[in-house]
Amino acid sequence: MAARVITVSQDGSGDYRTAQEAIDAVPLCNTCRTIIRLSPGIYKQPVYVPKTKNLITLAGLRPELTVLTWSNTATRTEHHQASRVIGTGTFGCGSVIVEGEDFIAENITFENSAPEGSGQAVAIRVTADRCAFYNCRFLGWQDTLYLHHGKQYLKDCYIEGSVDFIFGNSTALLEHCHIHCKSAGFITAQSRKSSQESTGYVFLRCVITGNGGSSYSYLGRPWGPFGRVVFAYTYMDQCIRDEGWNNWGKPENERSACFYEYRCYGPGCCQSKRATWARELLHEEAEQFLMHGFIDPDPNRPWLAQRMALRIPHSA
Structure with a gap:
């Protein structure tokens, strides 16, 4: 079935403003993909x-031209729902x-415009x-990207x-994502609750940059005791602290958290000084994290290839 295409423009020239x-116009329990093309603009x-x-x-x-922005925080929320x-x-x-x-976004900026110091202020959950x-x-600033539940793929994103700006x-x-540490804090706060859960975050061939300062950001801390994060083939600039990982003030987390690196490089990659309870993976251990199968595990019912084939259906 062909995808349905609708357009949005704030000047009234599209189907919606x-x-x-x-989104409200999409039928309930729809089984056909709807492509919503957003004209350039800042949508507040x-x-x-x-x-x-x-x-x-x-x-x-282009993501720089199409911005979805709002400024809610954990303590102050205005919403139509x-x-x-x-x-x-x-x-x-x-x-x-x-x-x-089965949501897809491409060439969009998701922003929470609450200023630094506002506490938790999520751009997207x-x-x-x-x-x-x-x-x-x-x-x-804090809690930017809340990957709360389900399976997600992010490619070529910034x-x-x-603080805890990729979490859930x-x-x-x-x-191939660009991770930018604006000030002191923690890149990840992954919240896996038990060793039986298959959840976790994998950063593959990414780049981590900072604000020019050195040793002020951690790669992550365990929001859940079994938090699992892997950085593989990733460049780390000098903003990353030598110890790399933080136990969130709970030494018992060091026994359960799964914080790994594999063949990373750059001035912020200092394996000899990393926290002793985090470690460098061996090749055979890393393999499971280096393929799309980590998020698309059933070869009989793949979702990622099908979705990727529909990435830019401008002819639809």
Whole structure:
């Protein structure tokens, strides 16, 4: 079935003026992909993709030109949806909240514009399976990118922040992404609760940059005791602290957290001084994390290749 295409433009020249109006127009429990093309502009409105609307693509021309932004924080939330629908606190404060499965975004900026020091201020929360982001930007300070649940793939994306700015308990592969540490803090806060969960974050061939200062950011800390994060073939600039990883003030986390690196490089990559409870993987250990199978494990029902084939269906 051919994808449905609808357009959004704030000047009234499209089908709708806001991203939310376009999402609201998607039929409930839809089985056909809807491509929502956003004209360039800064869209100042919270956006919510409900569980009842799957197979939605948000597409811009360039992420610098198409910005979805809002400024909610964990302690101050204004939203067109009730808190019983979107949640409260950090969970409910995302500028964009995605709960519909098989969501794709490309060439879009997701921003939480709350200033530094505002506390938790999420740019996007993803609570949905099989979601992919291509050439997107995620802007904020604390808790920028909330990969809460499900499986996600991010490619060629830019993610910035300071404290726990990639966090949650999803299974995510971030490939060829640019991670920027704006000030002292922690890149990741992965919250795997037990060794039986298959969740975790893998950063594959990424680049980590900082603000010119040295040794002020950690690669991560375990929000859940079994937090799992892998950095592989990733460049780390001098902003990364020698010890690399933090136990969140709980020595018992050192026995359960799974924090790994594999063939990383750069001035922030200092294996000889890393926390002794984190480690460099052997090749045979790393293999499982270096392939798309980490987020797309069933070869009989693949989702990522199908979605990737639909990346830019401009002829639809």
